[in-house]
Amino acid sequence: MSNKQRIKVLVSVIGLDGHFTGAEVVSRFLMDAGMEVVYLGIYQTPEMIVSAAIQEHVDVIGISSHAANYEQINLLMDLMKKNNFNVPVMCGGSIPPQDAEVLIKKGVSKIFLPSSTSESIVNYIVSKVKR
Numbered sequence: 001m002s003n004k005q006r007i008k009v010l011v012s013v014i015g016l017d018g019h020f021t022g023a024e025v026v027s028r029f030l031m032d033a034g035m036e037v038v039y040l041g042i043y044q045t046p047e048m049i050v051s052a053a054i055q056e057h058v059d060v061i062g063i064s065s066h067a068a069n070y071e072q073i074n075l076l077m078d079l080m081k082k083n084n085f086n087v088p089v090m091c092g093g094s095i096p097p098q099d100a101e102v103l104i105k106k107g108v109s110k111i112f113l114p115s116s117t118s119e120s121i122v123n124y125i126v127s128k129v130k131r
Contacts, residue, residue, distance in 0.1 A: 007129045010058040012040035012049050014076065015069035022092060022114070023064040029118040030062075035125070046076035054085055059129045066093040070103060077107045088128045092116065 011027045013020055020042050027037045038056045040049065053061050063073060073091060080086070088109035095103070100111040109128065112121055 006034060006036045007060065007125060008036045008038065008056065008058045009060045009062055009125065010038045010040065010049065010053045010056060011062045011064070012044045012052075013042040013064045014044055014046065014049065015065070015072040019064065019066040019093070022066075023062075026062060026064070026092065026118075026121065030122065030125070033118075033122045035122075046072055046079050049076055050079040050083060050085065053080075053087070054083060058087060060087055060125050061089045063089065063091045064093050065091055065095065070095070070099050073103055073108065074106050081107075088125075090121075090124070092121075 009030055011023050011030070013023050023039070027039045030037050038052065038058060040052055049061065049063070063076070065073060077089065080089070089107065090110045090112060091103060091108050092112040094114060095111055103111060110124055
């Protein structure tokens with residue numbers, strides 16, 4: 001794929017969650033799959049994530065969350081609507097089923113649990129981003 005055709009994914013850990021390993025592993029296998037990754041790292045606010053996503057013209061946002069700070073993800077979704085920025089948002093981590101339901105209702109495209117495979121994540125992104 002040329003750079004013009006590469007899928008661009010922003011990956012970040014939201015709020016005060018310091019669990020970065022999953023986000024870094026996902027970033028690596030997305031790059032290995034030929035995607036461009038903008039990795040923001042840990043301790044990012046919803047405002048920082050949306051601002052970077054708009055500035056970088058990403059196709060997908062991937063959020064890692066293990067700290068039960070799902071309100072931060074709700075705020076992210078509200079900011080995306082407010083900024084009329086409509087790209088799929090995926091979340092990964094140890095997210096209880098009842099919280100996952102709320103996030104999906106709020107507009108999160110997909111929840112990936114720790115048992116998810118790299119192939120399932122890559123395939124999902126490819127299916128969501130039409131070139």
